[in-house]
Amino acid sequence: MSLTLRPITENEWLDWIAVDEEAFGNTLPPHRVELFRSNAELDRSLGAFEDDLLVGATAVCSFTMTVPGGPIPVGGITAVSVLPSHRRRGILSALMGRQLADLRERGEAVAALYASEAAIYGRFGYGRAADNLFFNIPTHGSAFGRHAPTDPALRLRVVKPAEARAVFEKVFEAVLDSRPGLYARTPARWDAVLSDHETDQGGYGPLRAVVVEDDGGPRGYALFRLKQSVTEHDVPDGELRLKELFGLDPAAYALLWRHVLDRDLIARVKVWQRPVDDPLIHLLAEPRHLNAGWLDDLWIRLVDxxxxxxxxxxxxxxxxxxxxxxxxxxxxxxxxxxxxxxxxxxxxxxxxxxxxxxxVTALGAAYxxxxxxxxxxxxxxxxxxxxxxxxxxxxxxxxxxxxxxxxxx
Ligand SMILES: CC(C)(COP(=O)(O)OP(=O)(O)OC[C@H]1O[C@@H](n2cnc3c(N)ncnc32)[C@H](O)[C@@H]1OP(=O)(O)O)[C@@H](O)C(=O)NCCC(=O)NCCS
Known part of the structure; x- marks a missing residue:
């Protein structure tokens, strides 16, 4: 098999979508294709072509990511896909090798990715640098300990996510430097976060939001969806699916969590991807009720x-x-x-x-x-x-x- 590796052109964009859909076995709704396009930097894509046929692809997002001590440029590796008819012939290996050389040439010393399967990227030098937790919290077991911070100056405001975007952006800007791994969001990235098409809802309702603020302005926000139901005995059994929650100080953070855990008619709060040192662990009087599970978050590669x-x-x-x-x-x-x-x-x-x-995987894991x-x-x-x-x-x-x-x- 003779392969040519080169960036994908605008004319080949739909071929890339087709390879991505085949590889992941899904169908992207039109608005997701648009979001994918607006987040994709075509000049930083890499297609593997067998003659004229696109058989594999990947791309780099130009991120500014917080690392210990401050922000640095990081190559965010995304959309890695190989056509199922061409798998296990070394196409990913060829793409990864070329991409790493390109990153080095461009001066990006660090690359990061999320893995669809944790066994894939170690061979290419990526180390598991961050973990995350998922929680399934019964709201009846969610009382806080007595030390939970409060601030009478704080108040909650229910907002429409599309209308409060500037508030979310302001809060996020303020937390960005606070934790290694957080990366700056472009407008297109925010579009994806706030996308609320029916196919984004996954059987839950529309995106909802609350903002916590004081007289000085916003101190945090939570984004979530609700799915209402009742048991066969008509007891409320609704579920809240938290999307993200950022608070600028302990009291704002605690108030946001109290809000999502105290919504009427909600029996449980589910959330994926929380940090492993989430303060919620220490806020709950009975943290066993987190029903926490553990997964890999970012993988890091020291390119140089x-x-x-x-x-x-x-x-x-x-x-x-x-x-x-x-x-x-x-x-x-x-x-x-x-x-x-x-x-x-x-x-x-x-x-x-x-x-x-x-x-080098170990240095990436520790980075x-x-x-x-x-x-x-x-x-x-x-x-x-x-x-x-x-x-x-x-x-x-x-x-x-x-x-x-x-x-x-
Ligand atoms: C994962 C994927 C990109 C691999 O592409 P590929 O061209 O088949 O990979 P390669 O042939 O270059 O494989 C290189 C090595 O990785 C191994 N490998 C590939 N995919 C793997 C997987 N999912 N799990 C474990 N090992 C894997 C191969 O066995 C091979 O090992 P070897 O060098 O010891 O022989 C492809 O199968 C795919 O598109 N999968 C579905 C989409 C997906 O999960 N993409 C990753 C998104 S993060």
């Missing part, structure tokens, strides 16, 4: 170790020689000395003996600060040659709060 490691801040001073294994990006595969203190970091090539050795390298050492992924070196690097790379992107791309 030399530039990626100094681009973030470190929680403690560190000076280690790291032997990096990287079969896909050979420019990373060597020994690096990482020296950092709380004011900045340097990463330089070295021939000094290694203090530890790890695959946002939420994956202790010590755990990867215990799992046999990371190897230590100088006693204490893994712990030193693990502590330095850790960060508070936990990473989380909160929105699949």
């Amino acid at each position: 170790v030399e530039r990626a490691l100094p681009a973030r801040r470190y929680s403690a001073p560190v000076d280690v020689v790291i032997e990096v294994e990287d079969a896909v990006c050979p420019w990373n595969a060597r020994r690096w000395r990482l020296s950092a203190d709380t004011s900045g970091a340097r990463c330089v090539p070295t021939d000094d003996p290694a203090d530890l050795a790890l695959p 946002l600060g939420g994956r202790p390298l010590a755990a990867l050492q215990a799992a046999g992924v990371v190897h230590e040659f100088r006693a204490g070196a893994v712990r030193e690097l693990s502590v330095a790379m850790s960060w508070d709060p936990a990473p989380w992107a909160g929105l699949i791309f």
Whole structure:
């Protein structure tokens, strides 16, 4: 099979949609095709062509993402698809290899993605950098502990999501830097968040929203949908599906959660993709009622170790020689000395003996600060040659709060 890899042109846009739909086994409604198009950067797409036939594709979103210490440019990998007739012939491998080389050439030292299946991307150097939790909370078990913060100056306002977009954007801008993994949203990304076509509703009703505010302006918002029902004995059994909730301070955050948990006729609140350190865990008097489950959130790839490691801040001073294994990006595969203190970091090539050795996946997993390298050492992924070196690097790379992107791309 002879493959040509190149960006997809506007004329090939519908072919890309067809490959995507075949690969994922779904049909995109017209408004979703439009949203896909407005979020897609065609010049950053990559199609795999067998003669004239598009058989595989992917694209990069130009993100500004928060990492420990501040925002950096990150390539957001999306829309990875291979035609089912051409699977397992190395097309994804070809796309990934070329895409990583392109990212490096463009100067993006870090790439991020959400995975449809967690087994796919490790071989391409992506490490599981963030986790998320899903909750299924019976509202009758949702009382807060006595310490839950309140603020009498706060009030709730029911708003129409389409009319309150500027408020959501303002709140989101204010939280963006607060957590590694959050990425800046373009207008097209907001269009997708607030999209409320019947096919977006998934059997729940239209998107609803509340804003919490004080005299100084908005302090947070929650977006959600409702599905009303009753039991056979006519007891209210409705469900609230939370889409997102951001509060700028503890009292605003607690009030928003109290609102969604206290809606009349609602028996349970379901939500996917909450951060693993969600304050709600500590607000509930009985956190077992979260009925929490655990999944992977962001996967991170250090495209260029030399530039990626100094681009973030470190929680403690560190000076280690790291032997990096990287079969896909050979420019990373060597020994690096990482020296950092709380004011900045340097990463330089070295021939000094290694203090530890790890695959580039482990650096990606630890990059946002939420994956202790010590755990990867215990799992046999990371190897230590100088006693204490893994712990030193693990502590330095850790960060508070936990990473989380909160929105699949
Ligand atoms: C996942 C997908 C992109 C893989 O494409 P592909 O061209 O078949 O992948 P390749 O042939 O390049 O496979 C490379 C390696 O990854 C492995 N691999 C591919 N898909 C995998 C999967 N879903 N789970 C585990 N391993 C997988 C292959 O077995 C191969 O392993 P090897 O190198 O040890 O032989 C394709 O099957 C697809 O489009 N799936 C549906 C859509 C999807 O899930 N996309 C990913 C969105 S995040």
